[in-house]
Amino acid sequence: MPWYEIWLQSIVDFEPITNQEKNAQHIILEEAEKRRNIFDRYADPRHCTASAIIIGPRGIILHRHKKLQKWIQPGGHIDNGESPWDCVIREAKEETGLTVIHPSNGPLLFNLSCHDAFDHYHLDIRYLLLGQDTEPTPPPGESQEVEWFQFEDALKIADEVIPDVIFRITQSGLANYLTQFDSDGQR
């Protein structure tokens, strides 16, 4: 995994803005120190997942997770050898049908969360992705409930993740930046 050291350094460099993020950073670094295979979902019940925080002129994408029956961001388990930043592009495409990209200066780590997930425990690494202003087209088999939400509506419907994420979007000035795009995602 040639990208592993870059990933690890990005977790070390991450600047938490909430206690939840700070605790998650601590847990992920502790696990990474113990073993290198934290991306392998079959190696240990405690493993990394990756999530896509997709934002665009219409706000943020959420989907109603089929098993959880909760509105959360797209994401999932990381394939063997895949980097978390490639994983989020793949999962976003598989779960929403949208074309999404990383910001022009590279993958942007945006939130960390450790949570119970059925019989395992996720160390979830969340990246900001940019989506164009088009309708989601989830393929058959995936949750058909995928929608753009204005940030204030996302706060009402989604779980605990979204307040931290929207706080970071607001703090960074990204919300203002997004309003400068037209419906094709062009400046």
Ligand SMILES: Nc1nc2c([nH]c(=O)n2[C@H]2C[C@H](O)[C@@H](COP(=O)(O)OP(=O)(O)OP(=O)(O)O)O2)c(=O)[nH]1
């Ligand atoms: N299971 C679960 N996932 C969560 C929660 N909160 C949360 O943000 N997620 C995110 C983390 C990952 O991005 C994604 C994991 O979804 P998943 O367990 O269905 O994984 P998957 O898409 O790879 O599907 P599968 O192969 O396990 O069926 O959901 C939660 O409370 N439980």
